[in-house]
Amino acid sequence: MIDKVLETIKKYNMINNKDKIVVGVSGGPDSVCLLHILCKLRESMDLGLVAVHVNHMLRGDEASGDEAFVENLCKKLNVELVTRRIDIKKLAKERRLSLEETGRIERYRLFEEVADNFGAQRIAVAHNKNDQAETVLMNIIRGTGLDGLRGMDYIRGRIIRPLLGVERTEIENYCRIHNLNPRIDSTNLENIYTRNKIRLDLIPYIEKLFNADIVNGISKMADLIKDDVSFIESRTDEIYNKAKIKSDDKGVILDLNILKECHIAARKRIIRNSIKQIKGDIKGIATVHIDSITDLIENGKTGSMLHLPHGVRAVKSYNTLKICLHELKEEDIYFNKEVNIPGITVVDEICGSLEATLIDVSADCFSIEDFTKVPDKSKVQFFDYDRLKEGIYLRNRRDGDVFRPRNSNGTKKLKEFFIDNKIPRETRNQIPLISTRKEIVWIIGYKISDKFKVTENTKIILKLSYDNSH
Amino acid sequence: MIDKVLETIKKYNMINNKDKIVVGVSGGPDSVCLLHILCKLRESMDLGLVAVHVNHMLRGDEASGDEAFVENLCKKLNVELVTRRIDIKKLAKERRLSLEETGRIERYRLFEEVADNFGAQRIAVAHNKNDQAETVLMNIIRGTGLDGLRGMDYIRGRIIRPLLGVERTEIENYCRIHNLNPRIDSTNLENIYTRNKIRLDLIPYIEKLFNADIVNGISKMADLIKDDVSFIESRTDEIYNKAKIKSDDKGVILDLNILKECHIAARKRIIRNSIKQIKGDIKGIATVHIDSITDLIENGKTGSMLHLPHGVRAVKSYNTLKICLHELKEEDIYFNKEVNIPGITVVDEICGSLEATLIDVSADCFSIEDFTKVPDKSKVQFFDYDRLKEGIYLRNRRDGDVFRPRNSNGTKKLKEFFIDNKIPRETRNQIPLISTRKEIVWIIGYKISDKFKVTENTKIILKLSYDNSH
Known part of the structure; x- marks a missing residue:
């Protein structure tokens, strides 16, 4: 396997002699393998390595375990380590972003910061060929153009991905052979639901029914498309520069x-x-x-x-x-979209997207409390699907909207709710709502309706996840 | 729906006033709907329409029923009809091609012939948006580059596809509203196994688990990519013409x-x-x-x-x-590939591909005779998977190959088999074989081995379909 990685490094001109390289190390198999391989190259290429570990402070003991493991590994391999604790949950809440998005932003921000401090030429991250195929499939399913089909880049700016041509099983074998004992499932934030479904359901399903070699096939496709995209971009840039008369x-x-x-x-x-x-x-x-x-x-x-x-x-x-x-006026904003169930519904006007999935309560043997005790402000909420079968809409407020807040008796005018919650007039049109044809189901980010909440009698749960990092 | 079709026709400049149009009509919902819509345009645009129906002579009464239905429909709509009976099975056998490939070649050949005879500017075929999504998904699963992702073209040469932006359900509704009573499942040859699995299994699976709007998403992706491909092609042609010094x-x-x-x-x-x-x-x-x-x-x-x-x-x-x-010498040909099970294995040297699928005999309640009475020359054969689990290879002959013909007692040298079957020496290297590490399993197109045939004791069947239209 190491030959394959070396070939990738050479082919994409990822590393030169005497380069300083920042390596992101979560403690999972991929990043542990990556660090181990780079250590093997260190002497012959005279490299400087700095490992960076982000403790996302998300799963208490487990996160501390990951951190301790990485410290230990770096000591053994004689690699300098920078560790940073970042309260991703708190940041995500403040910024109203998903954990995934926040985690990614903070990780890469730290990588770049460390790279600047150490004067590093490269930042190595450990995505593998399966990650690549999953990313491309996820993009296809969500709807994409050429840019979503090219997948992740082997090299972009300072970032390099030396393992992008290697399959997950090869990496796991490598870790076994070299007794690396990586942490399994160490902090994996990436939109866990969709990606895990693609990894654990869709790809095995295609492998079994259609093509056992699908991961390689898709990764090869992404490689072919990368070339085409780069060709299109270079030609477009030429024309853009010719067409541009003035630009600020x-x-x-x-x-x-x-x-x-x-x-x-x-x-x-x-x-x-x-x-x-x-x-x-x-x-x-x-x-x-x-x-x-x-x-x-x-x-x-x-x-x-x-x-x-x-x-x-x-x-x-x-x-x-x-x-x-042009400066946007509040009253210009208007949106109203029927929600795809299951599926993704995108609202361009406020850069938001809503993912809807259905959960069969009985089949999955959940405890009903998993769905009834969600905090009001959470952007993931659960509803009684049977009450919403006629169709729901993702829209902004209209005059006359009424609402029945969870765990209260009466109805309330939406306008009053906004006033009570001190939501300034000029942002009210941007607050996304879920509604039936008649009434409000969810004021996203604030409260769900009492009428559609999950109860002991709910048979099918509608899960709605709102994401405004779109 | 008709507005949508008109918009497509206008957008791609498919039809001009006074055009003569050949319309392929199988009798299924898509082509019946297409013909009906074109008839509506006939007067306002002063069009000349000629319907063409190919009777593939494949399923006896059903095929005759299709033909009679189309005759009747054209009489009612007052459209001239050309019908041709083509023995696709016989032709496919002669040319050693699949039914699908043979059917497609013959259909389009006839369309072009009729178009020439009538001086037609256009040939309209009835592929819809679901066909498009299925084609693109099939290409992704089989492995492809940009060209496989663009799907079918709205317009290419004389061929136009006015329904490519319309979903199957819309077409079925249209047929219902207009009482057209199309033939269901009328001659559908298209690599029925993979495409039907994609239509009936994969797409509903993705719709349920991931995105209810996947057909639209993929069709939109194909549209975006078409533009990009055409951009790349036009730019490539410019460079090609500059680079070309001589060409014959x-x-x-x-x-x-x-x-x-x-x-x-x-x-x-x-x-x-x-x-x-x-x-x-x-x-x-x-x-x-x-x-x-x-x-x-x-x-x-x-x-x-x-x-x-x-x-x-x-x-x-x-x-x-x-x-x-350079003229190819017979002894230059050599190939040997491990077969992907399940999956597709391609051999470039002879333009062939082999699809392997597994069938659980008990689960599907098949009669064992479905698998034991396949003619020797068929390019689809069934084997006892338990005897082949160690792996099989798709390769050409080697010195010393031996073979145990089905329903015979002893073994035979492959060379003798070739001589007995009058296979000329200069083509023997191009005949694909399936083998284990030790012996021949199938001389593709000729005979299977007795040792690996399906018997009463078979639990899992390995189905191998060879296709040399690759």
Whole structure:
């Protein structure tokens, strides 16, 4: 296996002699194997290694066990170690992000910080070929374009992934042969539900029914697509640079004729790049919005302007297209989407997504209390599905909305609820609600309705997880 | 629904006023709906319609029923009809192709013929959005690159697919509302096993566990990728035309410096295009072969030559790369691959692929005779899996091979079997065999071994389907 890793390192030019490398080490099989292999290269390539371990403070003893294990391992391997305790739960709550997202942001932030402090050229992380196949399948299932199909990169900026071409079983074998005794299931935050379902259900199902070699097949596909994406990007950049007349953080002005002449795929990418430039990201901007701008370019009248989510504006002039940001007014916000059950429902206007799954109470032998004692502010809540079968909607407030707060008797006007909870007027339109055709089911992030809560009589539970890191 | 179809027709510029259109009509819901919708457009757009029905002569009465139904429908709609009976089974046998492949080739051949006779501008076929999602998923599972992810085209040459944006349920509703009473499951040849498993098992499984909207998601992904592929192709063509010094059906000579300078993704596509040009297709040429040519370009010595399957040669000179065909010698052919169970095993050297699946006899309550009375020459055969668990190989002959023909007592030298069956010496190396480490299990297309055949005692059946249309 080590030859395979060396080949990957060489092929992608990941490591040069005398490089300093920061290595993320959770204590699980992947990162332990990665550190062990890099240690083998250390002498011949004269490398400097610094291990970084993040204690996410999530599962008490287990997390301390992981930390102690990594300390011990680094001592044995004679590798300098930086450990940091980060209260991910608290941070996630403060930022209203998922544990997964918060954990990832904080980990990479620390990796970069340590890399700066040590003057490291590289940051090595331990994703393997199975992670890659799972990521790509997850993206396909959630809906994606080319960028979701390329999977994770072998190398991007300082980040390198030397194990991306190696299967999980090979890594486990390696750990066994070298008596590394890694921690099993050490802090794994990654959107545990969907990814674990893909890992434990979907992939074995495809392996059994269709193709025993599916992990390799998908990973190979991702590799092929990476090349194609990089080709498209390089060509798009050429055209973008030609088309760009002026560009700052307030707006981008593009040559209309160059946009008209170039290929539609390039045109769309240039539009996306321009929005990214003024807005910092493209969250909340969907395919349909990009399509509306290309339609403006082709068919719009001179002088006409398009209003897109998050205050993005596109203006067509005689010879130019201007893409700029406009300060968003509260009353501009409106959204209303039928919720896919099961499935994912995305609301571009507030960059949110909702995942709906069904749980059969009897079959899974849960205790009903698992579902009735969820804190009000949690973004994961459970409901009695039989009461919601007619369909539910993810939307923002409307005049006249009423609500029946959990564990209270009467109904309350939504407006009063907002006032009681000191929610400022100018943010009220951005608060996502779940509702039936008639009444509010859940004020996301605040409270669920008494009428639809899980009770002793519930047979099928509807689980809703809201995520605003979309 | 009709508005949606009209929008698709307009968006892809599928039909102009006064067009003559050939419409493939099997009698199933999709093609019946398509014909009905085109009839609605006939007057306003002044279209000429000709329906074409192929009777594949496969399921006796049912096939005749389909034919009669289509005749009746066309009479009612006042559409001219061309019907042709084609003995697909016989043709498939003669050409050693699958029923699916043979059926598709013959159908499209007839469509083109009728289109020529009637001077038609378009040929309309009735694939829908579910077909599209199934095709893309099938390609992902079998292993693919960008080209397999784009799915079927809305428009390619004369062929148009006006229903590609419409879901199967919408089509069924349309048929119900308009009392069209289509034939259900009318001649559906398409690699029935894998596609039906995807349609009936995999997609409902993903819909239930992950995303109820998966069909739309995948179809949207295919649409996005189509644009990207067309962008890549147009740019690649530009570079190819610049790099091409000379090109005829014997060889293509390319400018080495342009190849070296251009993006790796373009380089690989140009190599594939060149091989296609000299060989007519790229069957039997895999990613690994393209990679070996790019490696020759970057690292090969001047004057060195690469030998690839099917006599393809690549020669590096000072300033050029030559890709040409060399007459293949029989003794050059050698292949030996371990068979994936379950799964697909591809042999580039003879453009073949083998699909292996397992069937539990008891669970599925089959009659054992379904598996013991398969004709010798069939390319689908059944074996006793317990006798083959150690692993089997897909390979060509070697000196000393012996064989135990079904329903005979003794063993026979493979060489003698070839002589008895009048298989000319110069094709013997291309005949695929299944073998254990010790002896022959199946001479594909000729006979299976007595030792591994299904018996009353068989518990798990190994089904092997060979396909040489790969």
